Amino acid sequence: MKEDEIYLIDLWRILRREWRWCVLPLLAALALAFAFLHVATRQWQATAWVQVGEFGPTPSGRDPKLEPFQRVIERIKTRLFQDQVLRSLGLPLNGRQAALYRSSLKLDPDPYANLIQLSVRADSAQQARALAAATTAQLQALHRRIQAVPMQQACERLQDIGSELAATQAERARLLQQQGEGKGSVEQQLLGNMLLSEKNATIRGLKSERDDxxxxxGARYTYDTSAPWAAYVPERPAFPNPVLVLAVALMLGGGLGVFAAIVRSALRRRQATRMPQPQPAGSGA
Structure with a gap:
């Protein structure tokens, strides 16, 4: 512990003696940091949340989502999907904005909440918000095309149930009318009762299937892919971060300053040891 205290005291003395060499790298690092903050292109980050749509009449045992989370994420990462998003906004596919969009696109899924957090950067807050909205809209349009066929089949099945239910109800009404008139033999009456019971069971089954x-x-089980909330863009740009840049400049500048002061002190000591020592008077023969 005593040696550490001596070393720290010696280091402090070196820094006091060579303070100019310690301050110059720090000032240079801060100057470079301020220059970087002045010339760097600002980037704004938009954050959006995407809710993956579901189709209620999905067979039991299968995921009701229009696409599994992992497939959605992999689809958004494809070049084809990103090109479609850029074309929808009229941006060149090989431009700087397109490169920034592809490199900054980040996806963070939350399966329990059925949400995917999407973040993207652009040179302005408006463009970042537009890119986030266009990404969501492109995914929504794709999922609507996926949902179109099963939705049409479900609607057709609903119409078939309605037609079968109407025909069965008409047949039951005819049987009730025959029973009310009391026509036919006993065997015919018994057969009519059996048919009537069968029609009632069929009607109950069709109504249950229709209601289900x-x-x-309904909106609780079947809904489109959408963004529950509008994209969020902070007032300040995400890049460059002044606090982070200045902190890095202080750390690097301070470290280089201490190193320069130690090196300068070592050079001074080496020069002092090489200087010839003066001879004492009267030391000759």
Missing amino acids: LLARL
């Missing part, structure tokens, strides 16, 4: 299908096609 209508419920699953």
Whole structure:
């Protein structure tokens, strides 16, 4: 512990003696940091949340989502999908904005909340917000095309159920009318009762299937891919970060300053040891 205290005291003395060599690198680092903050191109970051749509009448045991989370993420990362987003905004595919969009696009899924956090950067807050919205809109349009076929099949099945239900109800009404008139033999009456019971069971089954299908096609179980909230863009740019840049400049500048002061002190000591020592008077023969 005593040696450490002596070393720290010696280091402090070196810094006091060579303070100019310690301050110059620090000032140079700060000057470079301020110059970088002045000339660097500002980048704004937009954050959006995407809710993956679901289709309620999906068979039991299968994921009701229009696409699994991992497939959605891999789809958004493809060059084809990103090119479609850029074309929708009229941006050149090989320009700087396109390169920044592809490199800054980040996806963070949360399966429990059925949300995917999407972040993207651009040279302005408006463009960052537009890119986030266009990415969501492109995914929404794609999922609507995926959902179109099963939705059409579900609607057709709903129409078929309605037609079958109407025909069965008409047949039941005819059987009830025959029973009310009391025509036919006993065997015919018994057969009519059996048919009537069968029609009632069929009607109950069709109504149950219709109600279940209508419920699953409702907004609770069937909905489009969308953004529950508008994209968020902070007032200040995400890059460059002044606090981070200045902190790095202080650390690097201070470290280089201490190193320069130690090196300068070592050179001074070496020069002092090489200087010839004066001879004492009267030392001759």
